Amino acid sequence: MHNILICDDEPDIVSALKIYLQAEGYATLSARTGREALRLAAENDIHLILLDIMMPEMDGITALARLRETCNVPVILLTAKSEDTDKVLGLNIGADDYVTKPFNPVEVLARVKSQLRRYLTLGSRTARDDAPARYTVGSLELDDRGKQVLLDGEPVSLTPTEFEILKLLMQHPGEVLSPRDIYRKVWNGEPYGAESTIAVHIRHLREKIEINPAEPRLLKVVWAQGYKLDGGTRP
């Protein structure tokens, strides 16, 4: 089903997580050091990584930074309480979520499921066969086959990247998608680039679909969360 890489130097934690994850049908690999995790991640088809911050040889933060140079797989950090400053650092560096030790394995499992569900609905390149070729949200219509977008019936000319971002947002109307979510899907999991890249595309999109780009009515931002496409709701 899915391959999960567990990276922690405490054997008890690893085996406990393994038991829970395997019971849910996930395949697991494990590493004791950041270096080993990087190697395993490079050599295998990993769908999610559980990464401890405190480890010998190469700590989790460094490992994560290295990892992010080459891929964008979901990472959940395992942190000890006292390392709370590292939390923020970790999320800035590119973790998708974190759990503080001591953790409840059930909670970790929930987060794993949550991340993988996101990965499935957003990230998988193997788009479903039954995915519609046409989406409608409010006054926007998007035709995937014809690569055309209509706003109030009038054609709008978008660049390929703009088109893909808009399509993603229209596939999840009213739902907030973080820049990382968008990056995963539109850039096909390539390493996350500059922070502002998506902001610029969003800006260009707004210039084309909003009456006033500075006061967006459709493509809204949710502070510290991401962007969403609002359908029929009034401001």
Added chain:
Amino acid sequence: MHNILICDDEPDIVSALKIYLQAEGYATLSARTGREALRLAAENDIHLILLDIMMPEMDGITALARLRETCNVPVILLTAKSEDTDKVLGLNIGADDYVTKPFNPVEVLARVKSQLRRYLTLGSRTARDDAPARYTVGSLELDDRGKQVLLDGEPVSLTPTEFEILKLLMQHPGEVLSPRDIYRKVWNGEPYGAESTIAVHIRHLREKIEINPAEPRLLKVVWAQGYKLDGGTRP
């Protein structure tokens, strides 16, 4: 299952508690002094602490104060009868509950269970995987995916922290949640900050969802207990 740290200088009490707790499936550690308790708490994944107030070397109150500088784990104080003034003091300093000596072990067990249940249902940040994405309490609707809140059908714009606090209250409608409970959940167990932090967020929330913030009809305070969200009841 859960790790419980017992801190008391009387061996009889410790062993008695151990027997009862282990019979219920809890793992136990024990310390004889406050200093030792702090060390054990720092080095292990502790889920709950039973802490005696009267101890050599470092008393329980001091130990608790120190502990609270770094973490927010549930603490149940063990106090002697004559120290009832200390009870309140202990709760101010950051205990979650207290039991007076001589105590009935069954009662201690009940309180331990109660605290851990609270910790489970409240303590994990993103709750369970099957947590609904939508909550309704009275005239309030909250959409977790869209990060949107409607009051009488009208959208209300909340900041991330306000949103999380309101979500927590809506997940437990009519239930009183102490500031410490709220802190545990929303700040993910980080050490408790300034007293007024939550009060400020509550104030901001009330400004956004109450007709008159000074006379709240939804987000009510229960003196010396905490806050609760009242549904459709009339005053």
Added chain:
DNA sequence: CAAGTGATTAAGATTGTTTTAAGAAGATTG
């Protein structure tokens, strides 16, 4: 009334978003 607790306010630090501009890469055209 005193102690404990909640409410209010405002300021500063922090963090996230928008905007602008410039350059690189690739396609298209004369």
Added chain:
DNA sequence: CAATCTTCTTAAAACAATCTTAATCACTTG
């Protein structure tokens, strides 16, 4: 083949929202 155009990326700055804190006031309770 060079010139031009489009698109994408990046960085920097300006801008904006949010969070925390501390100080002060006001209310509740015994």
